[in-house]
Amino acid sequence: MSPYDLLPRFKAQYDANNQEFSISGVVRPQTADDLGPSIALLRDAIGRVRGVLYVNVRRLTQMNNAAFHAFSRIILDACRARPDLKFVVITSSVVGWTSRKFGRLSGIEPNITVEEYDSEFYPGQGFLEEGGFVPILRTQTKMTWRHERAILPRHGMRPGIVMADICCGIGDFAVLVQKEFQPSRIVALDHSMTSLSYARRVMREFDIRGIEYTYGDASEMLLDEAQFDLVTCRHSLQIFNRPELILKELYRICKPGGRVYITNEKNSHCLGEPRSESISWTYNEVAKLFAHFEMDVELGPKSRRYLLEAGFEDIRVESFMVTNLDGDPQDFADVIVAWSDVYAGEMAARRGDGPEFVERFRQGFQDHIFAALHPKGYAGWPIWVASGRRPQ
Amino acid sequence: MGPVQHELAGEPTFEPMIQVDMEIRAFVSAWRHCDYVSTYMARMISQNRSDSVRHSNLFSSALNELLEVAFRTRHAGGDLACRVSRHGATDRIELTFPCVPGDRQFYQEAVSQVAGFEARERYLSSVSGDLAPSREVVLLELAVDYNATFRVEEADGDAIRLVVDLPLEGLRN
Numbered sequence: 001m002s003p004y005d006l007l008p009r010f011k012a013q014y015d016a017n018n019q020e021f022s023i024s025g026v027v028r029p030q031t032a033d034d035l036g037p038s039i040a041l042l043r044d045a046i047g048r049v050r051g052v053l054y055v056n057v058r059r060l061t062q063m064n065n066a067a068f069h070a071f072s073r074i075i076l077d078a079c080r081a082r083p084d085l086k087f088v089v090i091t092s093s094v095v096g097w098t099s100r101k102f103g104r105l106s107g108i109e110p111n112i113t114v115e116e117y118d119s120e121f122y123p124g125q126g127f128l129e130e131g132g133f134v135p136i137l138r139t140q141t142k143m144t145w146r147h148e149r150a151i152l153p154r155h156g157m158r159p160g161i162v163m164a165d166i167c168c169g170i171g172d173f174a175v176l177v178q179k180e181f182q183p184s185r186i187v188a189l190d191h192s193m194t195s196l197s198y199a200r201r202v203m204r205e206f207d208i209r210g211i212e213y214t215y216g217d218a219s220e221m222l223l224d225e226a227q228f229d230l231v232t233c234r235h236s237l238q239i240f241n242r243p244e245l246i247l248k249e250l251y252r253i254c255k256p257g258g259r260v261y262i263t264n265e266k267n268s269h270c271l272g273e274p275r276s277e278s279i280s281w282t283y284n285e286v287a288k289l290f291a292h293f294e295m296d297v298e299l300g301p302k303s304r305r306y307l308l309e310a311g312f313e314d315i316r317v318e319s320f321m322v323t324n325l326d327g328d329p330q331d332f333a334d335v336i337v338a339w340s341d342v343y344a345g346e347m348a349a350r351r352g353d354g355p356e357f358v359e360r361f362r363q364g365f366q367d368h369i370f371a372a373l374h375p376k377g378y379a380g381w382p383i384w385v386a387s388g389r390r391p392q
Numbered sequence: 393m394g395p396v397q398h399e400l401a402g403e404p405t406f407e408p409m410i411q412v413d414m415e416i417r418a419f420v421s422a423w424r425h426c427d428y429v430s431t432y433m434a435r436m437i438s439q440n441r442s443d444s445v446r447h448s449n450l451f452s453s454a455l456n457e458l459l460e461v462a463f464r465t466r467h468a469g470g471d472l473a474c475r476v477s478r479h480g481a482t483d484r485i486e487l488t489f490p491c492v493p494g495d496r497q498f499y500q501e502a503v504s505q506v507a508g509f510e511a512r513e514r515y516l517s518s519v520s521g522d523l524a525p526s527r528e529v530v531l532l533e534l535a536v537d538y539n540a541t542f543r544v545e546e547a548d549g550d551a552i553r554l555v556v557d558l559p560l561e562g563l564r565n
Contacts (some may be wrong), residue, residue, distance in 0.1 A: 009427075028424075028427045028460075029423075030423040031524075032524065062427075062449070062452065062456070064456060064457060064460060065457060065460075065525040065529065065533060066460075066524065068525075069519070069524055069525045070524075072519065073522070076520060091484050094396065094446075095449060096446050096449060096563065097449075097453050097537065097538075098448060100537050101533075104515075104516060104519050105519070107516065108516065108519060108520045179487060187444075187445070189445075196443075200442055212443075212444040212445070213443065214443045214444060214445040214446060215443055215445075215446055216445065222446075222449055223445060270447065337407055
């Protein structure tokens with residue numbers, strides 16, 4: 001038997017509390033007999049549940065026809081034997097074949113439905129990816145890059161490494177890294193098709209090589225474990241309602257001895273002079289607004305705790321302030337205009353904020369812009385950078 | 393290795409990407425060779441696809457099924473050759489393996505049925521049926537779910553060559 005044969009390739013389990021049977025990994029048996037214990041577990045689960053059984057295959061990366069037939073046979077038989085029972089198969093849009101393959105079952109038995117669990121994922125994504133936000137994202141990266149290009153080498157960035165940029169957005173950070181540091185390979189992953197299309201177009205137009213843009217879910221990636229020297233994840237833990245799930249995945253794909261690099265904000269610390277009070281009030285309200293949508297834009301200083309709790313060591317934390325003095329103050333002002341449009345616009349409206357609140361809320365952004373463009377003014381946007389090493 | 397040439401009129405030129413050769417005796421000595429070869433080849437050829445990870449996952453899924461078909465050959469001698477070539481958005485798998493005369497006939501018929509109008513219905517009926525999936529069902533699934541097209545060619549010795557074109561690059565979820 002080779003070491004390859006000893007690797008656990010898949011896992012089946014049943015969660016009685018959630019009435020959920022889940023199967024994950026690579027399931028490629030020679031015959032259905034090889035699946036004996038898993039099949040028995042599914043049969044047992046069907047015998048125990050009432051109402052609905054969830055069949056979770058969102059982390060199922062491969063399943064051959066022998067296995068698919070074995071499992072689907074049991075589900076189809078159960079539909080016929082127990083018309084009271086419904087099956088909900090939970091797939092992931094990231095694994096290209098699962099929704100289509102399991103979707104066939106719902107065409108055979110109406111009591112089987114298939115749901116892509118991540119189709120309405122990432123609460124913040126909808127606000128940020130549509131509506132012409134791309135130019136602002138580019139401007140933001142341009143402003144933060146002035147700082148990060150000097151910071152990154154202290155967190156494991158060096159030429160020739162294999163790196164991943166998770167939640168890469170429109171891919172501009174990956175491009176800047178490629179030009180500046182020449183890693184041997186960059187895998188850039190995001191859950192927004194819109195952003196990835198943009199990133200690929202830029203790559204084609206500028207004939208950039210060495211970056212692989214891939215569609216994926218940061219909390220459950222198809223990427224193999226322990227393959228990257230450096231994993232970056234910028235401004236994303238803060239807009240995910242369970243950042244610890246993403247960190248667990250970042251840890252998994254990072255090589256032992258490699259580092260995971262994260263950046264996050266503490267929005268309430270945005271500042272400006274003059275009109276500091278109004279600015280401060282508005283950004284405190286920004287934090288509350290995001291919290292309403294289960295996003296923590298105050299996460300920056302909590303990075304150390306998150307990294308430690310995820311199992312990293314040698315934690316390094318620093319912060320920098322993007323200001324109106326970095327390059328063109330108008331860039332800073334443009335970013336604030338975009339924030340104002342989204343936060344005091346769609347997000348405030350969706351929370352149900354009244355006109356009086358929205359007016360005061362907008363005023364803080366106006367004052368921040370005023371400070372940024374004022375000949376004697378100063379406006380800042382603080383960012384926290386943190387990285388941790390995966391133990392050997 | 394030069395470009396893969398076929399004699400069919402109007403056939404585009406597929407550029408070779410990778411080929412794995414094994415003695416069939418060695419190949420069928422362990423079931424996991426199917427998984428191992430499909431995973432390896434999928435990774436190698438997907439690096440420059442627009443979404444390498446997704447492409448690799450889909451390609452591995454399709455190739456593994458074909459290798460499992462070859463694994464079940466009843467012919468004890470000869471070689472397995474698995475060659476992948478590319479033309480634009482389409483990847484071509486050419487799987488050459490030894491085959492007894494009865495199976496040769498089977499593949500000819502299976503491929504012609506896969507190309508028929510009822511392929512989808514036949515596939516759905518196989519999913520709902522009691523029998524374990526046959527080699528024909530494997531081909532049907534690749535045609536229905538992966539938009540694969542097939543043909544069978546005679547190869548040297550007692551071998552046949554399954555030629556499968558997979559337009560995975562344009563495949564939506």
